[in-house]
Amino acid sequence: MEALLHYCWKHKLFPLGDLFTTDHRRVEVLDPGLHNRHAGPDFFNAKIKVDGTLWVGNVEIHDKASDWYAHGHDHDSAYDNVVLHVCSEADVDVVTHNGLTLPQMMLQVPPEVAAHYEELITTDHYPPCYKAIPTLSRLKVHSWMSALETERLEQKTQAIRRRVELCNGSWEDGYFSTLARNYGFGVNGDAFEAWAASLPMHAVDHHRDDIFQVEALFLGQAGLLDPDAVPARYREAALAEGYFTRLSNEYRFLAHKFSLTPIHYKRWKFLKMRPQNFPHIRIVQLAHLYHSRTAGLSQLVECTTVKELSKALSTEVTPYWETHYLFGCESPKNKKRMSALSINLLMVNTAIPMLFAYGRFKGDEQLCDRAFTLLEQLKAEDNNIVRMWRECGLDVSNAGGSQALIQLKKEYCDKKDCLRCRFGYEYLKRASNTPSTPIQ
Numbered sequence: 001m002e003a004l005l006h007y008c009w010k011h012k013l014f015p016l017g018d019l020f021t022t023d024h025r026r027v028e029v030l031d032p033g034l035h036n037r038h039a040g041p042d043f044f045n046a047k048i049k050v051d052g053t054l055w056v057g058n059v060e061i062h063d064k065a066s067d068w069y070a071h072g073h074d075h076d077s078a079y080d081n082v083v084l085h086v087c088s089e090a091d092v093d094v095v096t097h098n099g100l101t102l103p104q105m106m107l108q109v110p111p112e113v114a115a116h117y118e119e120l121i122t123t124d125h126y127p128p129c130y131k132a133i134p135t136l137s138r139l140k141v142h143s144w145m146s147a148l149e150t151e152r153l154e155q156k157t158q159a160i161r162r163r164v165e166l167c168n169g170s171w172e173d174g175y176f177s178t179l180a181r182n183y184g185f186g187v188n189g190d191a192f193e194a195w196a197a198s199l200p201m202h203a204v205d206h207h208r209d210d211i212f213q214v215e216a217l218f219l220g221q222a223g224l225l226d227p228d229a230v231p232a233r234y235r236e237a238a239l240a241e242g243y244f245t246r247l248s249n250e251y252r253f254l255a256h257k258f259s260l261t262p263i264h265y266k267r268w269k270f271l272k273m274r275p276q277n278f279p280h281i282r283i284v285q286l287a288h289l290y291h292s293r294t295a296g297l298s299q300l301v302e303c304t305t306v307k308e309l310s311k312a313l314s315t316e317v318t319p320y321w322e323t324h325y326l327f328g329c330e331s332p333k334n335k336k337r338m339s340a341l342s343i344n345l346l347m348v349n350t351a352i353p354m355l356f357a358y359g360r361f362k363g364d365e366q367l368c369d370r371a372f373t374l375l376e377q378l379k380a381e382d383n384n385i386v387r388m389w390r391e392c393g394l395d396v397s398n399a400g401g402s403q404a405l406i407q408l409k410k411e412y413c414d415k416k417d418c419l420r421c422r423f424g425y426e427y428l429k430r431a432s433n434t435p436s437t438p439i440q
Contacts, residue, residue, distance in 0.1 A: 001088065002063045004109050004117055006042060007419040009061060009086060010035050013113060013429070021103045022090045025051045033059055040078050048084050050103055057083035065104060068094040113428050117418070127413050130392040132427040141394070144422040148404035151411070153371065156353035157360055166197065171361070173201045175297045175354050176290075182350045183282045185342070191267040191279070195222050203258045204290075211291045211318060213250060218287045220251030223265035224280060230327050238328030243320045275325040281317065281336055289315040300351055301358065304370065306377045309351055313343050344378060348399050375400035385409050 008014070009032050019027040026049075033046030041058035048055050058081050062068060065087045073079040077097045085094050085104045094102050109117075127133075133141075164174030180196035181189050198221050207213040219225050225248045230238050238244040254260070268279040275281070289295050295312045303309040316337045323333050338346075352371045359367025378399035380386060386396065389405045396402050411417070418424030 001109065001114075002061065003419060004114065005061050005063070005086065005088060005107060006035070007117075007428075008107065008109055008113065009043065009059070011425065011429070013110060014107070015110060019105060019107075021050065021084075021105050023103070025103065027084070027103075027105050030054075041082055046083065050084070055083040057081045059084050059086060061086045063088050065090045065094055066092045068092075073097075116428055127389070127392060127409075127423075129418065129421070129423045129427040132423060134393040136423070136426060140422065140426065145396075145401060145404040147422075148407045149372075149375070149400045152403050152407040153353055153356045155407070155411075156349075157357040160354060160357040161361075163193075167201075170201075171358060172297050175300070175350075176201060178354060179295070179346070179350050180286065182346055183286050185277060185282075185345065187269050187273065187277070188279055188282075191263070191269070192282075194267065195263050195283075198261070198263055200258055200260070207254070208291060208293070211287065212247075213254065214291050215284060215287045215318060216247045216250035217254055217260075218283050218290075219247060219280070220255060221260060221262045222268070222279060222283055223262040224268070224283070224327075225251050226262070226265050229265035231329075234326055234328030236328070237330075241328060244327045275331070276336065276339075278325050280324075280326060281321060284317045284321050285315045285336070285338055288317060289313070297354070297358070300354060301367065303351075306347070306374055309347050309374065310340075310343050313346050313351065314338060344399075345381075347374070347378060348381065348403065372400065375403065381406075 012029060012032060014029070019029070021027060028049040029046075030049065031045075031047040033043035036042055036044050042061045043059040045056065046059045048059075058079075060068070060073065060079060060082050062071075062085070065085065067087075068074060068085065069092070074095055075097055080096050080098045080100075082096065082102060085102045086107050087104060088106065088108055090104050090106050094104065096102060160174060160178055163177045164171055167173035167177060177193060177196040181193040184190070184192035199217070204214065204217055207217065216225070223229055225244070227235065227239075227248075230244070255262070270278060292315070293299070294314075299312055300309075303312055314337065316335045322335055323330055325331050352374050355367050355374070356371035359365065359371065376398045380396045380398055380402040383402075383406075385406050386402045389395070389408075394405070396405060408421070408423075412421040412424070418427075
């Protein structure tokens with residue numbers, strides 16, 4: 001309930017009428033202050049009048065006043081500049097580290113707000129605030145969706161920066177690692193990222209012009225050239241065809257040359273997966289893309305339209321894989337080009353976030369703006385999250401909007417973090433027509 005007290009204080013959801021300290025002094029909240037989510041008092045730089053005297057300082061909030069002592073604030077000088085202690089139950093007086101007795105104010109969460117908050121975090125309906133969405137103004141929806149879209153790009157930027165750091169500061173290698181992860185399309189994302197981390201790209205670059213050697217390095221590092229990685233029912237055919245053996249021999253030579261250790265083939269998942277998404281196919285497609293030199297970071301930065309970006313990311317497979325999904329398992333001939341849907345996902349999850357992250361790193365606002373423009377040019381993703389929101393009356397037309405909805409679900413709805421969500425705020429604010437309303 002303390003989190004809900006924070007929420008009521010932050011948004012000034014107080015009962016109408018005067019507020020008083022526990023010793024009957026009148027309180028006016030001019031500014032609740034800046035919410036602090038780190039160590040220290042809960043709200044910084046609040047402006048409060050107590051019996052007409054203006055105080056500017058910090059505010060600390062607890063369920064019970066005695067929590068002040070339970071949390072050790074009476075021995076912490078960081079709390080010496082608290083000007084008001086807010087609690088739902090004032091069971092003791094509170095004293096600061098420097099010996100001052102603080103004014104306290106009891107604040108009760110309005111019953112209807114508490115009831116609706118409970119509904120938000122426990123309801124089986126999804127999203128829990130679905131009742132409020134159709135009533136929201138277009139301006140409020142647009143504002144929150146824009147913030148969510150930016151938040152998602154910033155979150156992806158942090159992940160990209162971590163990969164760049166793991167690649168010794170190389171943005172080119174960090175981009176390849178990000179691209180590889182998203183070639184896993186969720187199911188094999190972790191395996192692809194581990195695989196990319198095992199590849200010494202500075203060494204691979206020496207053999208980039210030979211697609212056979214690139215394919216041998218890529219498949220070998222994935223552990224897929226281990227004979228045990230070939231299903232028993234296909235192993236004899238794979239050996240008879242010869243291509244598996246040729247790749248294995250080439251990989252052994254290159255692995256010795258560069259002291260390589262492959263990841264274990266059991267990291268790859270195949271269950272309930274369409275053959276088009278098998279790791280063999282995705283790795284060979286990525287090998288072809290790497291060999292063609294069309295989708296490096298420098299080429300990515302030069303793309304200004306969705307059409308150019310799509311062309312740069314387009315790839316296919318080498319002749320053997322046109323008739324195979326696994327070693328030794330023949331299939332009808334198919335060039336197995338990356339589908340338009342898959343390319344769109346790579347643009348949304350790799351290329352565009354990379355432009356944004358690199359723009360942030362270089363201080364190039366044009367690249368950052370281009371990322372938003374490209375998202376607006378792409379059609380909205382069609383997945384369970386987007387369809388669910390559409391049923392609730394929240395429809396989107398482009399990928400920027402669908403990315404915002406994904407961010408909303410994963411970072412707010414799934415975590416039941418309704419108090420930080422603007423939709424959740426609107427629902428609580430409109431909880432009822434009783435006197436509990438925000439003070440303007």
